[in-house]
Amino acid sequence: MDKHLQIFITVAEKQSFSKAAEEHYMTQPAVSQYIRTLEESAGIRLLERSNKYVRLNKAGEIVYHYGKEILGLYTTMQHLVDDLMNRANGPLAIGASYTFGEYVLPRIIADLLEIHPDIEPAVTIGNTAEIADLVAMHQLDVGIIEGEFNRKDMMIEELAEDEMVIVASTENKLFHQKAKIELSDLANETWVVREHGSGTRAATENFFQKADIQPVRLMQFSSTQSIKESVASGLGITLLSKWAIQKEIKYGDLKIVPMEGFPFTRAFSIITKSPFQTKTLEIFIERLRSSKLLRIF
Template sequence: MDQHLEVFIAVAEKKNFSRAAEELHMTQPAVSQYIRAFEREIGTRLLERTNKYVKLNKAGEIVYDHGKEIVGLYTKMQGLVDDLTNKTSGPLAIGASYTFGEYILPHVIADMLEEHPLVNPAISIGNTRDIAEFVLKHQLDVGIVEGDFRHEKLVIEPFAEDQMFIVAAPGHPLAQEENITPQELEKERWIIREIGSGTRKAADNMFAAINISPKKIMEFGSIQLIKESVEAGLGISLLSQWAIRKELAMGSLKKIQVDGLPFTRKFSIVTSSPYRTKALDTFLAFVREASSGDRPPAR
């Protein structure tokens, strides 16, 4: 891979020539020389420099975005070639939406590394929309996303179903009732994820399915924060069975009994290429195995 591009990406991410030089094990003058040569090759300045910081200009943003894609493709190509003769090993960039990434993925990775210690996974957690975008740009080898996700340029494989329940604090009035009506749910304060999240899409789909439009909504960007808020009595929420196992067992959350629930959604594997390294195929085998039951493996 072109070292000029590698140096440019390091400077862009560190926003500092000295820190980039330290990461690349180069001198600062050498880094500066590489950047000047790279800008001459591209034909324009890519960085705005001051005494305090370095930042990308518009041209730099374009080069950085495509450069990251080039690096991702190069790494994938190298891994595929290495796979022809070597054991399951090498880097593996994994992205996952919050529910799978926080509550299932750690068990999957631990089990995989126990049998294949030469695999070097790097994990990114984000909402479904962001993870899919990173896979599309080849910055991730694979994504695990929530909901009925579709994209014409990505390979999408639904592999597991997730049950979702409405939960409240044990002392919440609805937690004491049976045969709760949609109209009662509509009056409550709902604590839900942001738009772009698979969990948010599931909540919106459930609202449509039971024909309600709650007026009191709070958006939080973390499932853990939502759970803490529900436990504190701020409102109710729709959450995955995997996200609430511990809280239900400890009694800090309680399922609200509603006709038509649990609500179900799918988890899907998202890739951008039909070519897969041994490390990726191995990881996907562990993902499918862990999700074949109704809970992640215990450790």
């Protein structure tokens, strides 16, 4: 691996030559020499320096962006070569959208580690768009995302169906005013929704379009947990995966709104970038495919 590139990325992330030196067990002058050599090779300065800061300039941003991808590819290559002689072990960078990452993935990883204790999973949770971008840049080995997804630079495998329902506080007037709840009643409610880029937000907007309703008010939160707390507190209603609301339904904090056509389903999908997979990644994906947890509903 190119040491100059590795040290440059550390300096950029730490915004400090001294902290980079500590990270690589080197002297600060040695780090400075590595950076000078890289800049001479590139034919341009990559960092703006002063007594108060170290930061990337435009050229540095380009080198940092592609440098991260290069190092990710190098790591994958090394693991693939190691796999020819060794059993499944070492790091596995997993990305997951919020619903899968928070409510399904932990139990699958626990099952995986019972059989393969030498695997070292590192999990990143974000919305579907964020996870896809990290997989594309080789910062993640695999992503599990939700909803409709179509990118030609990715390999996509549908994994399981996710059932989604409308939920509200048990005290919501929807449950007490009418024997049958109509779509027009939902339009008059405040809808608590996820941010754009989220699979759950995409599913919610898809529902609005198909039902031909325009809610009077939207309230946006960036996590499923904050949405559940808000809805349980009476701030509005929402559309969520059954996976995300098991405990709240069990303990009476939330109640499913009975509507014709629900639950409706969306897909959980596996996304990868490289056609080559380490033994560790192969084992993890096979564990996903065979998991009984995904057939709970």
